[in-house]
Amino acid sequence: MYEHKKNQTRQQILDSFVALVREKDVSKITINDITTGAQINRGTFYRYFDDKLDLIEKTEKLIFDRIEASLHENILNGKIKSISQIEFSSYRLELLGILKDNAPFISAMLSTNGDLTFESQLIIHMRNFSRIGLAALGVNIDETTDSRELTLQFMANGIIGLIRYWLSHEDMTIETVATTMDGIMSNGIISTLSGTD
Numbered sequence: 712m713y714e715h716k717k718n719q720t721r722q723q724i725l726d727s728f729v730a731l732v733r734e735k736d737v738s739k740i741t742i743n744d745i746t747t748g749a750q751i752n753r754g755t756f757y758r759y760f761d762d763k764l765d766l767i768e769k770t771e772k773l774i775f776d777r778i779e780a781s782l783h784e785n786i787l788n789g790k791i792k793s794i795s796q797i798e799f800s801s802y803r804l805e806l807l808g809i810l811k812d813n814a815p816f817i818s819a820m821l822s823t824n825g826d827l828t829f830e831s832q833l834i835i836h837m838r839n840f841s842r843i844g845l846a847a848l849g850v851n852i853d854e855t856t857d858s859r860e861l862t863l864q865f866m867a868n869g870i871i872g873l874i875r876y877w878l879s880h881e882d883m884t885i886e887t888v889a890t891t892m893d894g895i896m897s898n899g900i901i902s903t904l905s906g907t908d
Contacts, residue, residue, distance in 0.1 A: 712771045721759050723749040725816065727768060732819035737763075762878050767826055770816055775836050788845045800893060807885045810874060818878045821871070830871065838867040870893075 727748030731740045736764035740763060743841060746756050760766040784790065785802040841863060846852055852859055870892075877888050894903040 716809045720749075720751065720755065723751065724756060724759060724766065725770060728763075729815045732791060732822065732823075732824050736824045737767075737820075747763065759813065767820070767829065770813075771820075771832060774813050774817070775832075778806060778836065778840060781805050781809065782840055782844055800889060803889045803892060804885055807888055809880070811885060814878045821878075823876045833874075834867045834871055837870050838863050841866055841870075 724745060727745050728740065730748055731744050740762065742753060744755055744767075745763070746753050749756070761768065781802065785805070817833075820826050821833075842852060852863075873888065873892065877883050891903065894906065898906075
């Protein structure tokens with residue numbers, strides 16, 4: 712029961728913060744703003760977080776830890792050995808599910824009022840996860856070349872753009888996003904664009 716109450720209070724704080732980011736720049740949000748919106752006192756806030764930055768960093772860490780755990784469970788542990796396996800689509804759906812579960816926070820952080828460091832961290836993580844995952848699936852990227860680095864950067868930024876667009880269109884299904892990503896990754900952008908929806 713106590714753990715449930717703790718999680719509920721933590722979620723109230725996060726929900727208040729996200730609602731505020733929709734209204735004003737993250738740099739202008741105060742602890743008082745957050746606690747007023749969450750209907751808690753400042754002392755309660757400080758039981759969970761040191762400050763606003765700590766709230767952002769802990770939430771980011773939870774998201775990135777879930778993504779990394781999925782990468783380890785599915786790719787690095789050898790469960791999925793090829794991009795062409797049906798399990799890879801399930802893995803991509805799992806990753807998208809993690810993002811969807813955290814959509815309010817991610818959308819807020821990627822908005823014009825959000826925290827630019829979040830987007831930078833997301834790009835770095837997507838690049839690293841892509842690099843690790845592709846290597847585990849047999850795509851040789853050991854030798855660093857300008858072309859490979861540009862491709863990874865293009866891929867990571869493309870994923871961020873896709874996530875931003877998808878999360879701002881609530882009617883778009885995870886399956887549509889996953890199928891589109893699979894098509895782009897397998898067939899390339901031009902082939903995917905010239906295909907039918």
